Amino acid sequence: METPKVFESEYRFCLILWEHEPIKSSELVNLCKEQLGWKPTTTYTVIKRLSEKGVLKNENTIVSSLVSKDEVQASEINEMVEKTFEGSLPAFIAAFTKHQKISDKEIDEVQRMIDRFRKGE
């Protein structure tokens, strides 16, 4: 079976699981709150998601992993933030997002600007 891919945040969760498994889901929730800052609902959602992916199993409220640390591909997946709300109207986000279509040429230009500055020009 192909090793399931997990997101980085899910990976962090798995680290906790591997360290404490098998563990009651309620205790897992507490650990996640402490170490990850997750709300209980978030933890349960992740447990459900990962169990669907086949990464762990949750039987009678005891959670245990189905794959080992080595097997899981530490994620290089970044969940793409959809374009619809990225930097669009939702300025309710005190979103100091900085995005712009910056071309290679511009990147080089800017880098040169910075380098010159470092040299004290």
Place this chain on the structure above:
Amino acid sequence: MTEFFLNVVNMSISASWLVCAVLLLRLLLKKAPKWINVLLWGIVAVRLICPFSFESVLSLIPSSQTINPEIALNAPVIDSGLTIIDNVINPIIGEATISLQPEKDVNLFQFIMPYLAGVWLVGIAALLIYTLISFLRLKRKIGTAVLLRDNIYQSEAVVSPFVLGIIKPKIYLPFNMNGQDMDHVIAHEQAHIRRRDHWWKPLGFAVLTLHWFNPMVWLGYILLCRDIELACDEKVVKELNNEQRADYSEALLACSVNRRMIAACPLAFGEVGVKDRIKSVLNYKKPAFWIIIVAVIASIVTAICFLTNPLNKGFSIEPKSDFDIYEIEKHYYDKVVGADIANESDGYYDIAITKDMFLYKYFKAQGGTIDNSWIDIGKLVKQEDTTVIEALIKDNIPVKYKFFGIKEFYVALDESEIQSASCVIIMNNGDILFANIPAYTTENRYVSNLMKLKIKNSEIQNGTYKLSKEIYFNGAYSYVPDLENDKFEIKTNGGMHIYHFTGEVLSTGARYEEVKLNKSNFSDLFDNMEIWSADINLEDLLKNNKKAWCHNTPDDIGGYPYMLLLQKDGTLCMIFADFENGAPISIRYVYELEYTANIENGFDNSSMELYDLGYSLQVIVETYEMTTQFPDKTENFTFDVRNGTKGNLPNGANFEITECDLQTGRLTIQLSGTALHSTSQAEHTILNEIIVEQDSDGITLSDNGNKQFFTFRFIEINQNHDESGSQ
């Protein structure tokens, strides 16, 4: 709601001038710290949401009320403060009409206003819903963000760092940032939080939703976002040395490079180009102290010039035509009834102000003591000192008026011994209040009524109508309206007047009062449910009804035009009813009315004499002749006319001595004045009698109320001409 919308539009227009000024200032204050720019946008925001303002001569806003809601809805005209704009737009909106029914044009401007208000509301709702949905989706995506420390989280869903949250703001970073970059980014986001940008930006957006239709506001918002970023950069970079600045710039660059994974990402509103930001960062120099001072002063001056409104120039209570009629919109205080009164008009009156500033009242009480005529109260005289009236009314006016203050006030005093005053008070925002103040000239004065006036408008086009569609017809009667020759003339200034012509002969003409339809005055009078036309019935008439006017004291005859209905779709219906003992007992016919002509073209001249067109401002001239006697009918004496031969009567009319015969001693005096009268009244007089009294010194003229108004002194011709003169 339409009025509220128009107020928002006015605020938007006022603010647009301010945006222009801010744009200019931003250019001039390039060297000033960027937080000044954010401050300037703050001033713009205040202008966009605050409806109240002070008037000041320093105001640079061309007009605070480009579209006056009352005027716009009645006689479309704008006052933008720039004559050029007014002259182009006003003719267009004045003339633009839309035909709803044949021969019945409605002004386009007035017609679409409510629809525009609706579109505005829909726009706001759409923006808010879109924002809400986007917010919720984002929240969901970053639900699994992992706590790094304090209030900083990391998530794979974050590509570009941001702050989220208004009460407990949290910083969200991507995973895999290198340590140095991360420090700078965190410093930047924390600077945002310290500057409270997580409040300003949403607030700005909220203001934007209200003014979404104004491109200047969008421009302001975009620039606000840019300025916030730049101000934030400055705050961070201030503390950094050159090396650190270079690092900071690289962090900025790195963040934007990451973005390249995202395909065509639209340039977001308010986001500054990375290149420009880096340039600013590298070139940042702490601004000289004096520049900051100059910038702050410039901001204060801008605030004064643009947050205040221009003096209400040109607003005047003087009627533009012969007279203006006002009705009572709200009661604020009534000493007899008590402070809390419902908005009843019974027992109250309409008010007219004529071209020469005379005040008249028309009492509306049924079967009133005054027989359908205007009562002359007196001439309105502008008072310079408003402290008296302010003290009198301050307890009874709504809070907003205390804020606005009194702009002008006029008093018409009656002629009794204890002069009571009728006062017209104009507030700084253009509202007109009216107060009755008994014993005004004494220390015991008090306010007996205080109310707000509003110009009477009419939704019905004045003119001639004939009967068109039959809606309800009881054929049992011999008198049947004649579709060809029955005409109605409706005239609405000064109240609803309807004249009924049958074959060019005036059969009835009267004033109708507005009523609410109910069972006893309407529904129960339809006693035969089978004689309705196929497509309309009683329920339809009621449901579609907007306003109704009823004849109050008709004669006891059958088939009388009893009520006029104005329906929501603009149609007019005439109701004919039978009467007994002055009350309607059953309805005979209901017809729709169809407009045929303007009032001027309604009837030929022969019939003009037969009826009363309502009210008009009459110019009355009366001449009196009297003979005086000189003490010595020789040439030794003459009249001292140093003070002229003209003057004013106490009631304001003008008088002039037109002839003065020294031989015979005959004086001819001409009185002229204007009065608001129903044209059906036969005679009008200015004065009933002039009394001439003569003694050895001269002649005194007084009116029949024994008020002297002129004195002619005799002087001996050969004597010094500076003997005591006349009054």
